[in-house]
Amino acid sequence: MSEVRTVLGDIPASGLGVCDAHDHLFLRTPALAGQELDDVDLADGRLRAFRRLGGASVVQWTPYGMGRRAGELAALSRAAGVHVVAATGLHQAAHYAPKALERILPELEELFVSEVTEGIGATGVRAGLIKVAGDFHGVGAHARLTMTAAARAHRRTGAPVAVHLELGTGAADVLDLLCGEEGMDPSRVILGHLGRSPDPVQQLEAARAGAFLAFDGPSRANHATDWRLWDQLAALVSAGFGGQLLLGGDTTVPQTPGMPYLLRRLRPRLERFLGEEPAHAVFVANPARAFALAGA
Structure with a gap:
């Protein structure tokens, strides 16, 4: 039976x-100073609203080093009655102090494996995502290093790998590295932010490769997100x-x-525009497969 690793333990x-x-x-990063979550x-x-x-x-x-407050997640999940999946991993270099990167980069694979299998620090919370x-x-030197460590940690833990695509670009290069060079099953890769670059050819190529495609429209209205979301989803469903x-x-x-808006506005529109079956797949059936531990 497939399982997902949540902050309160593994669940079906x-x-x-x-x-x-x-x-x-x-979330905390110098790239968004003064706007911390x-x-x-x-x-x-x-x-609770969600x-x-x-x-x-x-x-x-x-991911690691960006104020994820793993020690708070279990209590929040329990109190709200919402399953929460935590992440390990590493973002772009711009989100970290250079000295912190010097310390952690040589140990990335072991860090990722440890946070999935043993827990994040002393919190007792295990990550279910890299x-x-x-x-x-493209994929620069820092990205190549972190993605290689993620792919190898995936092989040891079964945790899926989620990828921030900068402004929605570079999906083919990411898949070449993770699935071509490192041999990951594409169905264990989740590509994020594809809607920020509404390139139908890139989206179809990524889908044909077998990866999961994550669209996150509400976050930035100045990108091609909500207002092109429906055509992109309809094309992929078709x-x-x-x-x-x-x-x-x-x-x-x-x-x-964010979260409440996703269900208050986007889900009803998706049901009206594409139908209840595709909406159920997007919100229920697909996440159950995308975030399951490989081999669980």
Whole structure:
């Protein structure tokens, strides 16, 4: 039976229910100075609002060293009645102090494995996801290092690998590295932010390769997100790839509409525009497969 590793332990993948496939309860980075997500009460409020709208699980993509507050996640999950999946992994170099990178880069694979199998620090919370990041239209040296470590940690733990695509670009390069060079099964890769570069050819190529495609429209209205989301999803469903699509709120700053908006506005529109069956796949069936531990 497939299982997903949540902050309260492993659960049957079929128990995830309605899932926000890409979000952040907590996030801190010098790239967004003064806009940190660091308030436990606000995180609790967003989770409870998500639950009232029928939400059952949230996958937090916040990786190592970016204020993920792993020690708070179990209590928040329990209190709100929402499954939470935590992430290990490493973002782009710009999000870290150079000295911190010097210390951690040589140990990335072991760090990722340890946080999935043993826990994040002394919190007792185990990560169920490895999050890394590409570069604008490519994979640079830092991204290559982190993705290689992620692929090898995946082989040892079964945890899926989620990838931040910079402005939605570089999917082919990411898949070449993870699945070509490192031999990952594409179905264990989740490509994030594809909607920020509404390139239909890139999206179809990634879908044909077998990866999951995560769209996170509400996070930034100045990108081609909500207003092109429907045509992108419709094209992929029509092409037969409805079983590989995911949606997430991607709350990155306090002003992001995020989790509640995902179910309050986007889900009803998806049901009206594409139908209840594709919507159920996006919110329930697809996350259960995308976030399951390989071999579990």
